Amino acid sequence: HMSIPNMVLMISNPALATSLLALVTSLLTLMTSIPTFVTTLLALGTIPHALMVSPLTLMISLVLTISLVLTTSPFALMTSPHDMQSDQPSPSIP
Structure with missing residues (x-):
């Protein structure tokens, strides 16, 4: 039964009441400002997005091609030296 009187004391305390009110108001302002x-971010974002649609697609395609090249090039590099090594000894053997 101590919890209810404690709440009453907290509310009755003007400093705590004002701090609580300030917290509530700040939270409300945050909720409204978010x-x-x-x-505003979306409004600002839509304008560049409309302009950046083609460059974005180009960048995405470039990134995809670069990633494909990077993923395939190690295999090509791994296979080509082996092929060169295999080709080099083959003439020297006979």
């Missing part, structure tokens, strides 16, 4: 911030 959507506006997001909407």
Whole structure:
């Protein structure tokens, strides 16, 4: 039964009440400001996105091609020296 009087004492304390009110108000302002911030970001983002659609696709395609080249080139490098090594001894053997 001590919890209820403690709450009453906390509420009755003006400093705690003001701090709680400040916390609540700050939280409310954050909650209200977050959507506006997001909407502004989206609004700002849509303009560059509209302009960056073609460059983005180009960049994505470039990245994909580069990644493919990077993934395939080690195999090619691994196979080509072996082929060269196999080709080099074959003429020297006979």
